[in-house]
Amino acid sequence: MSRSLLIISRQAPWSGPTAREALDIALAGGAFDLPIAMLFLDDGVLQLAPNQKPQNVQQKDLTANLQALPMFGVESLYACSLSLQQRGLTDTSLAVEYLDDAGLRDLVSRYDQVITF
Incomplete structure (x- = not known):
């Protein structure tokens, strides 16, 4: 039986x-x-x-990788509503589900493994 995995990405695309x-x-x-x-x-x-x-800023473009996620079976994509609001983002390049604090807690509890980057 395969275990579910939630990957949390907390770094800006150009920070390394x-x-x-x-x-x-x-x-x-x-x-x-x-x-x-x-x-x-x-x-x-x-x-x-x-x-x-x-x-x-001499970084590689991640757009193609982000757009490829659904093609590789990674269709559950989420974004923190507060993080988006704090950074002034009202539009995103991907279709993601926006989550508040309660939604974030529920999401993390549904996965067997959680990796944070």
């Missing part, structure tokens, strides 16, 4: 390799049919901002 590593693990796990979800929290919600220009 951490955001990319979280996406790589999600894509790899999805390729092996593991039940995986991703939660974008804190600065991690900045990965969802449309029209990013990562080349301006």
Whole structure:
């Protein structure tokens, strides 16, 4: 029986390799049919901002990886409503479910394993 995995991404896309590593693990796990979800929290919600220009800060574009998540079976995507609001994001590049504090607690409790990046 496969165990479910929630990956929490808390890092901005241009703050180093951490955001990319979280996406790589999600894509790899999805390729092996593991039940995986991703939660974008804190600065991690900045990965969802449309029209990013990562080349301006000499980083790689994560857009293709983010868009590939559903193709790899990672269809449960969540974002913290408060994190989005605090960063002024009203529009996201992906279809994600917005969660308040109660929703976040419920989400984490539903998964066997939780990894935070």
